[in-house]
Amino acid sequence: MKFDNKIFKFIFIVPVIIYSVFLIALPLLYIFWISFLKNDSYGGIINVFTLQNYIDIFADVYIKIFLRSFLIALGTTFICILISYPFVLAVSHKNKKIQQILMTLVMVPFLTNSLIRMYGFTVLLRKYGVINQILLNTSLINEPLELMYNTFGIMIGMVYTLLPFMILPLYSSVLTIEKPILEAANDLGASKWQTFKKIILPQTLPGLFNGSLMVFTPALGYFFIVDILGGGKIMILGNLIKNQFLTARNWPFGAAISVFLILITSILIWGYKKIGGKMDDLGGM
């Protein structure tokens, strides 16, 4: 019996230990380690300690990329919030059955790959794409609009890809609002805006922060959206890291930028926990 228990415990805890050590901790520690090493001109790594990679980050070119990444990520988060609130409130006004159908429909596009949907956008947005054709044929415009290969196109792609990450947590936090409270507010003569500010917003704050975290951090790294809809001239942090690892082959510098990205994520998580956010809510369904 005692022996049985030991085997049982072994089976149930060893896989997770191996997994978290070898596939999470070690790879990240290795990145951290090589970020302090030098690279040689052939794309290899030399075992010499240096802080140069971290100093290089502060060059003008890179600072510009950082700023642009932040602005794009911030803008994406903001637009996602603006779209998600009216949407989840509209969903919550429907009956339970329709709510379930609508939320399943939000997940459907997810099941086709995000890159494939970006390809769908290129068909829609390019110079003689579907949208410009329709606008030209109806004589609403005379010249095709520049809808992609610029920041506008990137923003559309980012908002599109990340919107469900805002909708889902916001929806589950809207469900926690008790209907009688809203009715009471209405009966006592609160305006729509007052109801939103005094009841809905405070109640959905955890969902709002959860969603913002899940939108902001990936937006810093989605290089393929920038590649496809930005036309290759515009770069964000993700493109920078990708290039250091695959084309420029300066792994230590790429690693240093990644460490920087981990640092940003850690600060955001710290803030999220500080205001009482639960870690399990970030990965639940």
Add this chain to the structure above:
Amino acid sequence: MKHNKFLDNICLFLVFTFLFLPILVIILFSFNTSRLNIVFEGFTLDWYRELFNNTSLLIALKNTLIVAFVSTIVSTIIGTISAYGLKKYNFPFKRVVNELLYIPVVIPEIVLGISLLCIYTLLKLELGMFTLILAHISFSIPFVIINVRSVLENMDPNIEQAANDLGANKFKTFFYVVLPSLVPGIMSGAQLAFTLSLDDVVISYFTAGPGSNTLPLQVYSMIKTGVTPDVNALISIMLLIIFALLMISAIVNLRKLKYEVTR
């Protein structure tokens, strides 16, 4: 309380149009006679026929499905076992392991992708199906654990105790008592793992090798030179299958909901 139904519906309509437009346009152009995805000229099924001669595309589809199924099954098993183990047992550094598990959930995918690429290179593992599947397993496990754990938290510990008192050993208790009650959590974890695997681009980009091209990676390499309409056909077929699967799960869910309401 009165809501403006009209405004609600307009909002829902606009958001869903936005969400489905890029997909609908692909489906539409899969029936287009023109080779260029620009104007709709006429209806044809030729691209669906042509699809079956495009071996590289079919291989990419096969790889995508293999990766998604294998990584979902493995990560669901490991995730379920781990969620139970982490709840039941204490061991040194358990807190550290628990914190580590959140990293794949919150960290930008690109960091996870390159860190795996680095460790694969360090271990001299050749990039291919194995490394790709391992990468997908490793970003899915935490999601399964979190979903299973949420069900586990609400489970009555007395049930397990009762099974134990009645003479069931730990294995029997786990398989006949614990596991059946975890099914909802396991299912949503598996569904999430499958979705994440199908949706992933970034991590696959760094961990796939020459022989393990997936459909998104294939489309990525085609975008610069022009995507052929048979790709549209393939995506449409995949969508049809996915939609059918979703309908089934939605019907099952609705049945459950009805059951709960009428009870």
